[in-house]
Amino acid sequence: MNLRTTLPTVLCAAAALLLAGCASARAPQRYGMVIGVKPEKLEYYKELHAKPWPGVVKMIRDCNIRNYSIYLKQVDEQHWYLFSYFEYTGKDFKKDMARMAKDPETQRWWKETDPCQTPIPTHARDEWWSKMEEVFHSE
Amino acid sequence: MNLRTTLPTVLCAAAALLLAGCASARAPQRYGMVIGVKPEKLEYYKELHAKPWPGVVKMIRDCNIRNYSIYLKQVDEQHWYLFSYFEYTGKDFKKDMARMAKDPETQRWWKETDPCQTPIPTHARDEWWSKMEEVFHSE
Numbered sequence: 458m459n460l461r462t463t464l465p466t467v468l469c470a471a472a473a474l475l476l477a478g479c480a481s482a483r484a485p486q487r488y489g490m491v492i493g494v495k496p497e498k499l500e501y502y503k504e505l506h507a508k509p510w511p512g513v514v515k516m517i518r519d520c521n522i523r524n525y526s527i528y529l530k531q532v533d534e535q536h537w538y539l540f541s542y543f544e545y546t547g548k549d550f551k552k553d554m555a556r557m558a559k560d561p562e563t564q565r566w567w568k569e570t571d572p573c574q575t576p577i578p579t580h581a582r583d584e585w586w587s588k589m590e591e592v593f594h595s596e
Numbered sequence: 597m598n599l600r601t602t603l604p605t606v607l608c609a610a611a612a613l614l615l616a617g618c619a620s621a622r623a624p625q626r627y628g629m630v631i632g633v634k635p636e637k638l639e640y641y642k643e644l645h646a647k648p649w650p651g652v653v654k655m656i657r658d659c660n661i662r663n664y665s666i667y668l669k670q671v672d673e674q675h676w677y678l679f680s681y682f683e684y685t686g687k688d689f690k691k692d693m694a695r696m697a698k699d700p701e702t703q704r705w706w707k708e709t710d711p712c713q714t715p716i717p718t719h720a721r722d723e724w725w726s727k728m729e730e731v732f733h734s735e
Contacts, residue, residue, distance in 0.1 A: 489667035489679060506732040514734055524735065528628035528728035532677070533717045540628060540728065542665070542681040578672045589667035589679060593645035595653050596663065 485523065485544035487594070490586040491577060494529065494537045498573035502539075503529070505569055512562035520557045521547030539574070541586065624662065624683035626733070629725040632714035633668065633676045641678075641712040642668070644705075651701035659696045660686030678713070680725065 494502060506527065517525060525543035532538060547553050557563055571585075580587045633641060645666065656664060664682035671677060686692050696702055710724075719726045 487665055489665065489669075489681065491669050491671065491677075491679065493671075503731050509732065509734070517734055522734070525733065526626055526628065526681070526730055527732040529731045530628075530630050530716075530726065530728040531718050532630065532632075532675075532726075536671075538630075538671070539731075540630070540679050542628065577669075579670050587669065587671075589669040591665055592642050592668045592678075593648065593666035594664065595648070595656055595661070 485546045486550065487591060488541075488543050488545060489589040489591060490541045491589055492539050492586045493575035493577055494539050494573055495575060496537055499529070499537060502570065502573040505566075510562060510566055512560075513566045516557055516560045516563050520553040521545055522553075538577075539586075624685045625689065626730060627680070627682050627684060628728040628730060629680045630716060630728055631678050631725045632716055633678050633712055634714060635676055637712035638668070638676060641709065644708055649701060649705055651699075652705045655696055655699045655702050659692040660684055661692075677716075 523544045523546050526541065528540045528542075530538055530540070545553075574585070576585055577587050662683045662685050665680065667679045667681075669677055669679070684692075713724070715724055716726050
């Protein structure tokens, strides 16, 4: 046993156990969303997201969104989609989203990103991104 | 300050900080995947995944897949897709996937799930599920 090498491992394991306890006390809500993206706007959309505006990223975190990824895929000759996955750690998703929508920097960001996107034909009346159904989860 | 209420909060924060240090030392690799699903097989696919076989779930974990979700969405009149998100915490993804593919229980599971799915027209030659491009991530 070498304390110098085993101590970090032990500390990490202890932290993981503690955090697992905290997490199970209030597990995040998972969200999967989808939207179409216009082929002619692909590059601009990618450029924007390669260097997202700091104020927008801060607002995402302030509104309790964590581990947020967006994926891009061309699924057939004519259709490109964006898929997002994120975890919500707050207590009132609607309230936090309303707060985000009021942020001037976020509004400017959406003025750039909205024209890149096309809601899917099956979107609900109040949806921009469409919520997907979770059919499986494994920790 | 009430020690009984603040101590758990302090411990959770300390655990989160410690684990953040561990995680940055070896962050998981994120994967987003997509595949088509046959409308006539939707219900069977959902039934299977509502009660996944324990041996299949164990093999997923043994192969270092964590936080694995599958989402389902009808995007237009004719197309239903499955989107998956997971985190890989191992050292050799190809090796772990080869191990999974050799597992008899997983093979039996895939005999049930494969006929439900249709790889997208743009899939790579060696793909069943198609890998998507990550264009944004925020912790």
